[in-house]
Amino acid sequence: MEHNHNDRKLHLCGVCGKSLSDHRSLSRHKLTHSTERAHGCQTCGRRFKLSGTLRQHEKIHMRGERTFLCDICCQMFWSSQQLHVHMRRHSAERPHRCRLCGKGFVTRGLLTVHTRVHTGEAPYHCPDCGLSFKRKVHLDNHMTIHSGAKPFVCAVCGKACARKTYLTVHMRTHSGERPYKCGLCDRAFTQSHCLKTHMRSHQGASAFQTLK
Template sequence: MSYKSNTERGSYFCAVCGSFFTRKYHVTIHMRTHTGEKPYSCEICGSSFTMKHHVLRHMLTHTGEKPYACEVCGSSFTQKQNMLKHMQTHTGEKQYSCEVCGSSFIEKQNMVKHMQTHTGEKACSCEVCGSSFTTKQSMLQHMRTHTGEKPYSCEVCGSSFTRNHHMLQHKRTHTGEKPYSCEVCDSSFTKRQNMLRHMQAHTGNRPYSCEVCDSSFTLRQSMLRHMQIHTGEKPYSCEICGSSFSRKQHMLQHMQTHT
């Protein structure tokens, strides 16, 4: 085992990278980041994990069990942290703030990701096409556009998706669930983005402006899509004939002409 004890500090450290830990068990788990060891396997699909509680959490994707329920609306979740995160949509709590512009966020990872819009940092690159991304997760999700992998499947109709939250959003078309409600008129929506877009109709707020023609938009995504009119950018390409499109929806519609 590649660790050493530091009795003066009452801690253990990794002999490979020098990271310190308070418990011997923690450095044992950490070492798996160097060795790649994943000793815990799912009995159903064979996926392997570095920690036992990770495989137990993964098993819930097969059983469909959702042991954590929201006390406000009854929505249920496979993980406690997801339930707590969901609860913040009711309380409106945003405990993480950007030090540069003051924007606040429910999740720390979203705040960290937002900070990169100020620094311009894109630390992760795609090995296939060289596209760069602010987070490893975004890069891995992008890689699926090359591999065609769609690991998340709907249990009702079998439709598959590249991202878990896309699959969860899709499942609401079967259940009719609309967990996001407007505070002004009580209209409800399947997607948080649609609820926020609807809220702008009450406030009239259009915080995102085009730098070229000063058109303003309720959503950043709408502004970026509009900018493609000026830049001529067409980031979505047909894998069969190479035709390119400014919107993913248009590319997918075009793909149907081949199938």
């Protein structure tokens, strides 16, 4: 007997009405509505709603223990081996090559992920909706949709984000970085979609000039 996917989502949040697939997901989701912050950092005292958010925050305090420095980009690493592998990114060294297309990679793990482009393999499955992903990090990012978790925490202001890419964009509000630059004027933007929207203003101006 076939079951509709929606039949699995029977756990409703009494606050916002969101439907979750199991009791654990519902419990984690309810924490987003609560003001209680039960998980405290033993180093600085900051408190968080989710244990996963606390674990991510604690990495901020661990960064000082990284003693192996890349003298090109100033990134720090835990071991000389990690630094050695990282240095390949700054060179042409790509020791792990795809047998099907010849593309090279700095680590065997990256090669393994790449081969899935050829095979179509997507081994990481979402237990809530069944979607499959080629990389675990993509599954982890997707799972935040179901759990409501925001494990990526800004070290400056404490803002929590559901995905690492969201945190990267947020950090630009502190750094002032605007990597997406307009080639037609001096405007620059924090996100690519903002630049695309801006470029339409040049297209409109160009059309207006053509009509004159």
